[in-house]
Amino acid sequence: MMLEQDTGLSLAIAQIVQRLKGSSLHSQLERQARGSLHKPEIKLESLKEDIKEFLKTSGWEKRLQNAVYSELNVFPSPCHPAAPPEHMKEPLVYMRKAQGSWEKRILKSLNSMCTELSIPLARKRPIREQKELLNKWNEMGTDEPDLSLFRPVYAPKDFLEVLMNLRNPNYENGDQPSFKNHLGLIQVPLKVKDIPELRDYFSELGLNTGQLGIDDSTQVPPELFENEHVRVGQTVLTEQDSAAAQQYVRQGCPTALRAELWALILNISNQPEDILYYEQLKSNVIQHDLLVDSLIYKDVKLTASNDDYYFVFEDYLYQVLLCFSRDTSVLEHFSYNSATPPKSYIRGKLGVEEYAVFYPPNGVIPFHGFSMYVAPLCFLYHEPSKLYQIFREMYVRFFFRLHSISSHPSGIVSLCLLFETLLQTHLPQLFYHLREIGAQPLRISFKWMVRAFSGYLATDQLLLLWDRILGYNSLEILAVLAAAVFAFRAVNLMEVTSLAAAEAVLADLSTLKVMPLLQIFLFATVT
Amino acid sequence: MAPGPAPCTVRSPVVLQVGDVKTDLARPGVAIIDVVLPPAQPLDLQEIVFKNSYTAFLTVRVQRRRPCDVGREGARKWVTCLWNHCLMPSPHTETGSQDYFSLFRHQMLCDVDQVTAVRLILRQPSPVWLNFTLEELRLYPKDQQSLQTDFPTWLSHLAPQQQPENLHGGIPDPEKVSTEVQQLWVLTEMIHANQTAARIGRFDVDGCYDINLLSYT
Numbered sequence: 001m002m003l004e005q006d007t008g009l010s011l012a013i014a015q016i017v018q019r020l021k022g023s024s025l026h027s028q029l030e031r032q033a034r035g036s037l038h039k040p041e042i043k044l045e046s047l048k049e050d051i052k053e054f055l056k057t058s059g060w061e062k063r064l065q066n067a068v069y070s071e072l073n074v075f076p077s078p079c080h081p082a083a084p085p086e087h088m089k090e091p092l093v094y095m096r097k098a099q100g101s102w103e104k105r106i107l108k109s110l111n112s113m114c115t116e117l118s119i120p121l122a123r124k125r126p127i128r129e130q131k132e133l134l135n136k137w138n139e140m141g142t143d144e145p146d147l148s149l150f151r152p153v154y155a156p157k158d159f160l161e162v163l164m165n166l167r168n169p170n171y172e173n174g175d176q177p178s179f180k181n182h183l184g185l186i187q188v189p190l191k192v193k194d195i196p197e198l199r200d201y202f203s204e205l206g207l208n209t210g211q212l213g214i215d216d217s218t219q220v221p222p223e224l225f226e227n228e229h230v231r232v233g234q235t236v237l238t239e240q241d242s243a244a245a246q247q248y249v250r251q252g253c254p255t256a257l258r259a260e261l262w263a264l265i266l267n268i269s270n271q272p273e274d275i276l277y278y279e280q281l282k283s284n285v286i287q288h289d290l291l292v293d294s295l296i297y298k299d300v301k302l303t304a305s306n307d308d309y310y311f312v313f314e315d316y317l318y319q320v321l322l323c324f325s326r327d328t329s330v331l332e333h334f335s336y337n338s339a340t341p342p343k344s345y346i347r348g349k350l351g352v353e354e355y356a357v358f359y360p361p362n363g364v365i366p367f368h369g370f371s372m373y374v375a376p377l378c379f380l381y382h383e384p385s386k387l388y389q390i391f392r393e394m395y396v397r398f399f400f401r402l403h404s405i406s407s408h409p410s411g412i413v414s415l416c417l418l419f420e421t422l423l424q425t426h427l428p429q430l431f432y433h434l435r436e437i438g439a440q441p442l443r444i445s446f447k448w449m450v451r452a453f454s455g456y457l458a459t460d461q462l463l464l465l466w467d468r469i470l471g472y473n474s475l476e477i478l479a480v481l482a483a484a485v486f487a488f489r490a491v492n493l494m495e496v497t498s499l500a501a502a503e504a505v506l507a508d509l510s511t512l513k514v515m516p517l518l519q520i521f522l523f524a525t526v527t
Numbered sequence: 528m529a530p531g532p533a534p535c536t537v538r539s540p541v542v543l544q545v546g547d548v549k550t551d552l553a554r555p556g557v558a559i560i561d562v563v564l565p566p567a568q569p570l571d572l573q574e575i576v577f578k579n580s581y582t583a584f585l586t587v588r589v590q591r592r593r594p595c596d597v598g599r600e601g602a603r604k605w606v607t608c609l610w611n612h613c614l615m616p617s618p619h620t621e622t623g624s625q626d627y628f629s630l631f632r633h634q635m636l637c638d639v640d641q642v643t644a645v646r647l648i649l650r651q652p653s654p655v656w657l658n659f660t661l662e663e664l665r666l667y668p669k670d671q672q673s674l675q676t677d678f679p680t681w682l683s684h685l686a687p688q689q690q691p692e693n694l695h696g697g698i699p700d701p702e703k704v705s706t707e708v709q710q711l712w713v714l715t716e717m718i719h720a721n722q723t724a725a726r727i728g729r730f731d732v733d734g735c736y737d738i739n740l741l742s743y744t
Binding site for chain 2: 080082091092093107108114120122123124168169170171172188189190191284288326327328344345346347350354355357358361407
């Protein structure tokens with residue numbers, strides 16, 4: 001953007017080439033090309049063209065395309081060459097600082113828990129314990145360790161307090177309210193989309209486009225939309241094209257095709273080496289005992305195990321989350337995440353750089369509700385290694401943005417501001433009323449957005465919502481839905497006189513239908 | 528290779544204020560940064576690189592030395608070579624506020640050879656920002672972009688020119704080809720093996736991952 005276009009493009013190409021060179025796809029392509037030399041249709045005089053043609057017809061070109069497309073979706077376009085690496089993590093200095101001091105708080109809290117309970121952050125399991133854990137790997141939920149002394153490192157509520165106190169030091173933050181102050185809780189002047197921009201951005205959700213979640217209801221004859229949509233979905237899967245799949249899911253996934261379509265968009269194929277990798281992670285869990293394991297246990301017990309939809313998946317959740325904490329490939333996402341992985345030293349080697357390690361090995365400290373990012377995926381994938389890969393990819397593409405402080409349009413700060421701005425422009429009276437009675441709307445909706453609505457909506461509705469996250473490669477839909485929920489309950493909310501009463505009105509979202517809400521809010525409301 | 532940016536003196540920004548700076552409530556919307564080049568070395572400007580700090584629009588003017596002007600100090604002309612270039616598309620909000628920018632020769636409205644001084648005119652129409660300026664300002668002479676020094680070297684090897692093999696000398700010795708291919712195969716297998724090892728990614732140091740506390744630094 002800030003570079004010349006050509007230079008920017010070639011830099012982006014170079015970046016992708018560099019990353020794909022180390023991938024197993026690269027060596028697979030090489031092997032295929034080598035193997036093709038025995039084929040009679042490959043002629044020596046037109047070797048290069050013939051091999052290209054062979055890779056095209058044998059479907060390998062498509063896989064390369066999908067890999068490139070996935071890179072484009074995940075990694076931000078390269079920064080200006082003069083910019084330091086931290087600029088790619090987060091361009092605004094005060095945001096980086098805020099994230100830094102928030103991390104320090106988390107570290108202190110973890111350290112003090114270690115000291116209070118006098119347990120180490122990590123230790124090697126004795127052989128006997130290793131065997132025990134291996135034996136009960138598939139039923140870890142039956143274990144009832146005493147976790148009363150452990151507490152979640154932080155909950156969404158604590159994080160909201162931090163976001164409310166975010167200020168740009170170069171911004172006129174006067175005491176007197178003026179047009180420069182926001183009426184909501186978020187006081188950072190980020191650019192968020194307004195309704196016309198959102199209509200444009202989410203144009204496929206418009207009233208004239210067929211939607212799963214609306215046009216598949218029992219009153220609508222399936223010939224009108226559903227049958228055709230399913231047929232197109234099958235064609236997309238046969239073609240194995242990530243880009244087509246991403247466009248397709250904007251109108252929703254048929255339940256039977258969802259697992260495969262999501263895997264195609266995320267470019268997860270569950271190859272033998274991926275299964276091997278998962279097994280390696282599992283053996284790392286068996287060998288090492290981490291303090292974060294207890295946090296994960298506690299979180300699953302507090303959230304998913306108590307959930308009517310998700311409690312059956314308890315064992316899956318342990319497996320996926322424990323493996324996730326040992327996965328060093330997750331560290332890669334810190335190049336574009338404003339967060340920085342916590343550092344430590346092997347016992348007795350404090351300050352010796354060769355013994356510096358990240359803790360936990362993936363650099364992500366789970367917070368209260370973290371396991372809800374995995375739970376809905378358990379409905380789609382039953383094979384642990386595939387479930388694991390899908391979750392990891394969802395995390396490094398989307399979920400990390402919901403708990404790091406950044407100015408990214410899908411970052412939680414922007415989502416909060418988008419929610420508040422939408423509500424304020426759409427329903428100024430409601431916003432004013434709630435603000436006056438001390439029930440700032442964001443105090444209620446924040447937890448929905450941090451968890452991407454997981455655990456709040458009925459699962460079929462949640463999956464329809466996540467379809468759109470994948471389809472648009474953006475989390476902004478979460479803020480739109482949060483505002484739409486308030487709009488839907490506006491009449492009741494206008495009558496409440498306290499935060500508790502407002503919370504009660506919005507306590508149960510499990511009966512809501514997300515697609516009609518979104519459509520009405522975005523396209524059928526006169527502003 | 529010669530060092531990157533051209534030597535120059537960047538003066539501190541001067542704000543254009545109507546009324547008294549201290550007592551007037553209105554915030555200035557314009558500031559000027561002068562860049563002075565050594566008088567003996569006029570510059571053939573290629574690129575201007577800077578980090579923005581809340582400037583919304585930028586105008587660049589240069590003073591050029593013309594062959595006919597030599598000896599006539601007062602006759603050097605100021606010309607505008609960039610007019611209200613947008614750095615922050617939405618001046619009330621953060622987008623672009625702290626980004627790095629490059630302005631290239633071909634973006635300029637006139638040719639920028641033999642430049643003796645540069646004046647940057649910064650505009651910020653939004654009153655919400657306390658200060659606005661440009662940071663890390665550097666001028667690069669022609670044939671020497673900032674990019675060349677900062678690009679990773681592999682970029683220039685992106686598409687190596689492939690030499691078509693000369694097949695007119697007859698078919699190569701199959702024995703020789705076979706051994707070479709075998710070597711190649713061993714090599715690729717080795718690379719492949721190494722890659723998987725790298726992907727598995729160990730987090731322990733020599734088998735040990737015993738940790739007591741986190742480090743704050």
